[in-house]
Structure formats: C-alpha cells, structure tokens
Amino acid sequence: MIEKKEIVEKVIFENQIEKLNPVQERAVKMGILEGESLVVSSPTSSGKTLLAELAGLNVTLNKRKKMVYLCPLVALAREKYEDFKRKYQKYGIKVALSVGNYDSSDPWLSRFHWIVCSNEKFDSLIRHEAPWINEIGVVVADEIHLLDDPNRGPTLEILLTILKEILPRAQILAFSATIQNAEEIGEWLGAKVLKSDFRPVPLYKGISFDGKIKLFGFKEYKLSEGLGLEESIVENTLLMKKQLIFFLSSRRNTEALAEKLSKLVFHFLEEKEIEGLKKISQAIENTLEIPTEQCKKLARCVEKGVVFYHSGILFDQRILVEEAYKKGLIKVITSTTALAYGLNLPNFRAVVRDAKRYYPGLGSIYLPVLEVEQMFGRSGRPKYDDWGEGILVAKNEKEVEELESYYLKGELEEISSKISTESALRIHILSLVSNHFLKSETEIFEFFKKTFFGKKYREISVLKEKIEETIFLLESWGFLERKEGKLNATKIGRRISQLYLDPLSANLFIESLKGCQKANEFTLFCLLAKAGELKPSPSLTTKDAFLVEEEILKNEEFFFFQMPDEFDEEYEEFLREAKLATIFSFWIEEKTEGEIMEKLKITPGELHSRVEISDWLLYSILEISKLVPFEQEIKKELKKLRVRLRYGIKEELVPLVSLRGIGRVRARALFDSGFGSISKIKEAKTEDLVRVLKSQTLVKKLKSEL
DNA sequence: GATGGACCCGTCTAGACAGCATGTC
DNA sequence: CTAGACGGGTCCATC
CATH class of the missing domain: 3.40.50.300 (P-loop containing nucleotide triphosphate hydrolases)
Structure with a gap:
C-alpha cells in the first residue's frame, strides 16, 4: 500500500515540477486518489495528463488494477506511451501501446498495467472480447470533446457507455478542452465536474x-x-x-x-x-x-x-x-x-x-x-x-x-451527441449484438437510453425509429438474425464487426462480387472506391475527367456492376471513384509517385493513406470470401491485387516482394537484372546480387533466409 | 518586341480511426 | 440561402 502523499510526490518528481498546479490540486481534493470519477474541462496545457498519472499509480500500485488511456490520435497515443514509460517504468509499471498498426488483441496485453490506446482500437479490443477488460481500474478518455465529431464521436460515446455497464465500479477520467456543457457530460458519466481556465503561461x-x-x-x-x-x-x-x-x-x-x-x-x-x-x-x-x-x-x-x-x-x-x-x-x-x-x-x-x-x-x-x-x-x-x-x-x-x-467575447459551443447518424447506428448495433452484449430490440433501446444522447435529450423516441430501420437493414443483409424474439449476429455479421468494416460497405462488396466472373484490376478498384471508407473521393478537374473516362472505356467489358449513365446524378461521383481507381492502376503499373501526382494531382501522403485503407479493405474482402461463395478466380485475383497494391508493383514482381527487405524498388532492380524468381535468386552468385542491391548485409540476410 | 502589372474568371476546398502478421515494447 | 484565394489567361502600359 502506498500513501496518497507518496504518489503525489512521485508524480511531482517525475514531472520535474515543484508542486501541483491549481487544477491538479483541486482534482486531488475532489478525490481522484479515492477512485472518484471526474470530468475535467480545462485548457490544453493545464496539466491534465498528470491527473491520469496520479490515478494510474494509485490504481495499479494499490489495487493491482489497470489503467486504460484513450486518445483520439495515434500520434498522441504514441507520445503518451513514450512519456509514461520514461517516467514510471522504474516503479514497476509496465506500459503498453495498442494502436491500429502496432499489435492485436492478444492476451499479452494482460501482462501490462497501463495500456495506451486509440479510441477505435479499444473499441476493437472489446469486439474481440479481450479477456483482461475486467482488470481495468481506471479509464482515461482524453479530448472527450471528440464526442461532437460526426465521424468519430459515436465510437467514443458507445465505448464509454459500454464501459460504464461492464465496469460499473471503475473510475472514469474524462478530459476535455474548455467546453460549455461539461456538467452534462459529468451527469452522463456519473462523474464530478472540474472546470478551470488555468494556464501555466497566460x-x-x-x-x-x-x-x-x-x-x-x-x-x-x-x-x-x-x-x-x-x-x-x-x-x-x-x-x-x-x-x-x-x-x-x-x-x-x-x-x-x-x-x-x-x-x-x-x-x-x-x-x-x-x-x-x-x-x-x-x-x-x-x-x-x-x-x-x-x-x-x-x-x-x-x-x-x-x-x-x-x-x-x-x-x-x-x-x-x-x-x-x-x-x-x-x-x-x-x-x-x-x-x-x-x-x-x-x-x-x-x-x-x-x-x-x-x-x-x-x-x-x-x-x-x-x-x-x-x-x-x-x-x-x-x-x-x-x-x-x-x-x-x-x-x-x-x-x-x-x-x-x-x-x-462569445461563448463556447455545446458538445452534443452525434450517435443518431445512420452509419454510427449501423456499425455499433451490429457490434453490440455480435459480441452478445445486447440480445434483443428492447435491450438495444435500453442501451441507447444510457448513452450521452439518451441522457442529454432524456428520451430516445427519435432514435427508436432509426434503430428499428437499422436492425431491419442488418437483417436483410444477412448480418443479424432473429430467433424467438432474440437478436443474434450471423457468422458473417460477427466477422464484419471484428474486421471493423462498415456493414454498408460489406454488403456492397458481397452483393457485387457474388457470382462475379469477369473483373479486372481497374474495375475491382472501382468497387473499392465506392466504399465509404475511401470517401471522400478525390476531386475531379475537367482534364482528369477526360483521362478517367478513357480508362473506363478501356476496361468497359470488365465492369461487373452497373455503371451509372452519363446523365445520371451519380455519374460525377462515379467518375471521381474511377479517378481513384485510375490512380491505383498507375500505382500498380509502377509509375512513379511524381508521375501520378503530376497527371492526377494527388499528394504522396494521400496516395499512401489511400493505399493503406484499400489494403485493409482487400484483406477484409478476402476474409469475407471465406464465408460467402465467391468465384475461385476472383479470390485469386483479389489476393494478387492486394500484394500489388500494397507495394505498387506489376504482376511479375509479386513473388519477389515476399522476401523480407525487398520492396518496390529492389524487386524491380532484381527483376531487370535477370533475377525474376525466387529460384533464380537462390542460384545467383552473392557478388552479383550485391551489385544489384548495393548492400552486403541485405544479400547475406536474403541468402540465409532462402 | 519583351516584360510585367492589373484584372477577370474558372476552379476548388480539413483531417485520419480501424484488420492482420511480424517480433517485442 | 451563404465564400474566397489561387492561378492561368488576357490585355495593355512601359521601357
């Protein structure tokens, strides 16, 4: 057992400050070290992170429980993770980082005391029913004004609602920039409210x-x-x-x-x-x-x-x-x-x-x-x-x-709930049912009454209708099923939820690819580009339109879904989607980023982020294809396409990039020097390979692997 | 005849989370 | 219902 005083001293020491600032002092007085839940609404630099450190130490050292620290951005999560590790590893606190590109739901997280996550990652961990959830003693939600964001707010809102249900005794710390209605959020979370304008520097x-x-x-x-x-x-x-x-x-x-x-x-x-x-x-x-x-x-x-x-x-x-x-x-x-x-x-x-x-x-x-x-x-x-x-x-x-x-002189806006958007309902209802958290329509209604939306507006009759519609849709797509008044996710429904795919996109993929036989790279890219995950589509100039239409014409016979007519309203959006498909096609034809950028005006950063999203979508489609009957040929095509897209390579380089340390450029160099297959590389003389790859160590590693 | 400024007009618009397989914090 | 900066093209003044 560690005294409160000692915890405060440790934190003060590690942060290289002399004493707690007014916000921090008030938090202590309000009972942050007694497990009191708090909503803290104060400026960016007012030292909120330190509050998490106090609560985290208390919970871990005194109660042998975990802290989960939720961040809205991966970059932010990484920063906190490094920071926590640097300060508290020496006290025996094991800190882990869990974000999208970094690790999975493995039980290994259970060995750690403090887990820094992005909001969505933690949502995903819950969907995968991570076994260590009930060891959580304190949940910290940073930048909770994100609740107001139409895209990403609902995930945070659902997440916190779930946590309150499954961990009723856990401490919740919700940090926000200064907002108008911190009290409402406090009421919802059952937390005391600490409002302050304090800044260390005016x-x-x-x-x-x-x-x-x-x-x-x-x-x-x-x-x-x-x-x-x-x-x-x-x-x-x-x-x-x-x-x-x-x-x-x-x-x-x-x-x-x-x-x-x-x-x-x-x-x-x-x-x-x-x-x-x-x-x-x-x-x-x-x-x-x-x-x-x-x-x-x-x-x-x-x-x-x-x-x-x-x-x-x-x-x-x-x-x-x-x-x-x-x-x-x-x-x-x-x-x-x-x-x-x-x-x-x-x-x-x-x-x-x-x-x-x-x-x-x-x-x-x-x-x-x-x-x-x-x-x-x-x-x-x-x-x-x-x-x-x-x-x-x-x-x-x-x-x-x-x-x-x-x-x-004006007032700050209120934070409101964005949970009633169609996409939010679609995604979260499927997820809530699929992990057996909710089992019937009534339970779903009850759950939504406990969200911030439900608390703020005191009733959910507006939502009710939308929820019913959503359930109907999910049923008709075959993702949910009803048995004796109980709702259940189908096998595919559950998988879609775990893949973190919007059910709308999943249904689009399934319906378009079922029975499809004649697709090619371009038309498959066009299908991907229709998914919400890749929206907004790139903008289209008149010059682009010409180029893109040419590309469409070239691939006309491979379209496996209905193209809108030139005079249809959707035609322009279709062209924009086809533009993304064109960009991807150029990418896998090994055109340089400069060339692609010049021709189609896309920035390198944007190209890479789109490629990454598409990689995830293609993986998801392949996973779905294990549960739905797609043509064997299409599956093969998709698999190949995934590799080609990720590396930006022509078909002939596909085998080569499976070697570690070999990507787009090196694979091309090897191929052009006559080492176009794994077996040829195996037979090749070391010095020849070194000449091509310009690296002794790389070749050594390559040879030892083969 | 080359250069450059004023003006007109069409164009175009912010950001960034998630899966998984690796080997390891 | 609601904007505004940029950049390319054009025209014209100036040297």
Whole structure:
C-alpha cells in the first residue's frame, strides 16, 4: 500500500515540477486518489495528463488494477506511451501501446498495467472480447470533446457507455478542452465536474487589422508598413526572436503562403541555422526514391526556415518538420487544422488567418470557437515565454467586430451527441449484438437510453425509429438474425464487426462480387472506391475527367456492376471513384509517385493513406470470401491485387516482394537484372546480387533466409 | 518586341480511426 | 440561402 502523499510526490518528481498546479490540486481534493470519477474541462496545457498519472499509480500500485488511456490520435497515443514509460517504468509499471498498426488483441496485453490506446482500437479490443477488460481500474478518455465529431464521436460515446455497464465500479477520467456543457457530460458519466481556465503561461488573444495587432486586455503591436499583412506579422515575430504558426483554410493556401514567406524569413536566419536547415531540406527532398513536386517545394521552403504542414505531407517528413521546429530552426509553419489537434508543438504565437472554412453545401463559414481555441492552445511555452499569443486576422472593419464578438467575447459551443447518424447506428448495433452484449430490440433501446444522447435529450423516441430501420437493414443483409424474439449476429455479421468494416460497405462488396466472373484490376478498384471508407473521393478537374473516362472505356467489358449513365446524378461521383481507381492502376503499373501526382494531382501522403485503407479493405474482402461463395478466380485475383497494391508493383514482381527487405524498388532492380524468381535468386552468385542491391548485409540476410 | 502589372474568371476546398502478421515494447 | 484565394489567361502600359 502506498500513501496518497507518496504518489503525489512521485508524480511531482517525475514531472520535474515543484508542486501541483491549481487544477491538479483541486482534482486531488475532489478525490481522484479515492477512485472518484471526474470530468475535467480545462485548457490544453493545464496539466491534465498528470491527473491520469496520479490515478494510474494509485490504481495499479494499490489495487493491482489497470489503467486504460484513450486518445483520439495515434500520434498522441504514441507520445503518451513514450512519456509514461520514461517516467514510471522504474516503479514497476509496465506500459503498453495498442494502436491500429502496432499489435492485436492478444492476451499479452494482460501482462501490462497501463495500456495506451486509440479510441477505435479499444473499441476493437472489446469486439474481440479481450479477456483482461475486467482488470481495468481506471479509464482515461482524453479530448472527450471528440464526442461532437460526426465521424468519430459515436465510437467514443458507445465505448464509454459500454464501459460504464461492464465496469460499473471503475473510475472514469474524462478530459476535455474548455467546453460549455461539461456538467452534462459529468451527469452522463456519473462523474464530478472540474472546470478551470488555468494556464501555466497566460494566453492573450487578439485581432490583427490595419497594420496593428491588438491583444485583448494586454498590448498593441504596430506592424511595419510596406510589407504584406502576413509578412509584417512574421517580421514582428522574428524581431522578438519567436516562432509562429499560421492556420489557413486549405492546403493550397498553406503552400502558397509558405513560399511567399520564405523569401522574407530567409533574411532572418543565422549562418548556423542555414547549415542545419540545408541538411533537413535534403532529407525531406529525398524521402521518396524520386522526389515529387510537393517534396521539392517543401524542401525549398525548409531551406529558408518555413514549412507548410497538412495531411498530404508524408509521415517521415512530418517528423523531420516537427523536430526542426522544436529545435527552433524552422521559424514559421503554415498549417491546416492538421496541427491544431495533433501533437505537442509548443510555440509562441498562433495566427488564425482564415477563421472561415468551406463546408460543402454550406459555403464558407466561421470555425467553431472550440476549434480556434485548440489552435491557440499551445501558444506560450512554459520556461521560454512569459505569455503566449493567439491572433485572428480580420479582412475588414466589419470582420473585426464579428471576430471580436464571436471568438473573444462569445461563448463556447455545446458538445452534443452525434450517435443518431445512420452509419454510427449501423456499425455499433451490429457490434453490440455480435459480441452478445445486447440480445434483443428492447435491450438495444435500453442501451441507447444510457448513452450521452439518451441522457442529454432524456428520451430516445427519435432514435427508436432509426434503430428499428437499422436492425431491419442488418437483417436483410444477412448480418443479424432473429430467433424467438432474440437478436443474434450471423457468422458473417460477427466477422464484419471484428474486421471493423462498415456493414454498408460489406454488403456492397458481397452483393457485387457474388457470382462475379469477369473483373479486372481497374474495375475491382472501382468497387473499392465506392466504399465509404475511401470517401471522400478525390476531386475531379475537367482534364482528369477526360483521362478517367478513357480508362473506363478501356476496361468497359470488365465492369461487373452497373455503371451509372452519363446523365445520371451519380455519374460525377462515379467518375471521381474511377479517378481513384485510375490512380491505383498507375500505382500498380509502377509509375512513379511524381508521375501520378503530376497527371492526377494527388499528394504522396494521400496516395499512401489511400493505399493503406484499400489494403485493409482487400484483406477484409478476402476474409469475407471465406464465408460467402465467391468465384475461385476472383479470390485469386483479389489476393494478387492486394500484394500489388500494397507495394505498387506489376504482376511479375509479386513473388519477389515476399522476401523480407525487398520492396518496390529492389524487386524491380532484381527483376531487370535477370533475377525474376525466387529460384533464380537462390542460384545467383552473392557478388552479383550485391551489385544489384548495393548492400552486403541485405544479400547475406536474403541468402540465409532462402 | 519583351516584360510585367492589373484584372477577370474558372476552379476548388480539413483531417485520419480501424484488420492482420511480424517480433517485442 | 451563404465564400474566397489561387492561378492561368488576357490585355495593355512601359521601357
């Protein structure tokens, strides 16, 4: 048994602080170390993670129970995992990371005390009925305002509802950015509510207009004349020897602004910095075998101390960029919202240049206050800055007033439930029934009454109808069945739920492929592209349309599902799907990323993420095919296609990439040098292989494996 | 005749979770 | 019902 005092001391020591901050102190007083559940609503940098550490130590050391720490982003989960391990491994705490690309539901997780997960991964672990669930003593849900997200909120909501049911005695810590209705969430979770505005470094918010930056209740900067608006803000920041992040509405804007600013920022660099940046710039340019235009552009900007940051950037480049910013080499980042939620990139000043964002069907409208707050969130680095700044840019006088009343004096939005969307109901009802958690329609209704939706609106009659419809659909697709008033998942239904596939997509695949005999690569890609998992489809320019239609025509005879007519409403969406199929086709024809990007305007980062999703979809289809009668030929085709897509290779290289350490480029090199099969490689002389692969160690490994 | 700025008009729009097989935190 | 920045093309002034 470890005293409360001792736990607090350990945590204080490991975090290298002198004492608990006001938020943390209140949490302790409210009983975080007595197993009290809490909803904590406070700013980004207010030290919420430390609360998890307190509860985790208490639960593990005193009760021999586990902590599960739920994160909305894999990057965030990784960060927490590294952090926890570094601090608490020495006290005997075993920390594990469990996210999509990292491991599976194996019982091995039961050996660990603290398990850091993404929300969806934990949902999946429950679907696989992980045996250690009942050893959980505390569940921490980070960034719980994600509940409001139409795509990903429902998973978190269902997850927490389930946890409350199966672990009624577990402690729940729900962390949120400052939100309007933390009390409602507290009521739902049966938790006390801790609201605070505390920040370790004060944040001043303001508006920039007419050559000035006015910080509310603080000071005013006069910007130099003769420079563009963004340039003058940058100059003002750099003269103070600080860094800043611009938030813009589109990727294209981030790239354009970064290039524009690089001309100015360059003059502020010191000799040493230029050297360092040159190295990073080269690394960025050479991330891919053949750099794409975007890679070159980013490299150019980095050289001058500026980067643009959005989801089209490759993963490795992101890492390089983040490190360089943390070191202070990069002076300015121009970013989309990609940076607002993600990782911990402390800076001095955040400038929201585009407070409006385009929403399809809505035009361009103001961002939610919460989102802007997130962008401001990390401004002001403890130990470096005495304060931080969050600045909105106004385009005219009217906007000055609007921004002021909306963002600076206005109220935060409420968090609401998004659980009533069709896709959420589809996915979660199937999952809840398939793991035997709910066994009848009545039980489903009862369950939904206990969700945040049910608690917030006090009744679910609106939902009831939708739930009935959903059950009907799942039944008609053969994923659920009814026996004596009880609901049950069919074998295939259960598998679909475990594969984490949207039942709608699963049904699409099954119906399209059942009895199909004549598909080819392109048309199979077209089918994949119809799935919601790959939406939104890439956008289509008039030039693309021409190219894509050509491709469709070429493969016309291999279409195994109905193509919409040119005059149909769905035709344009079909073309966009076919565009993705075209991109994939080029990819497996071994066209370079640069070529694909140039022809069809897709960023390298986007290509890779689509490939990854498709790999998962193809795997899932193959798994489904074990339970439904597909033609043998189609199965073979799918299997081959999966390998080709993952590596981006022609058919002839398929056998070669099964060797470890051999991917797209090396396989091509081997093939072109006459080593086109495993047996030929076996027979080949070592020195010949070394000549082709340019690596002694690789060849040695290869030979020893064969 | 080349260069470059002003202006018009069409185009296009953020992000990122999950399976599994590996060998290991 | 609702936007706005970019970039390519065009025209025209200037040297």
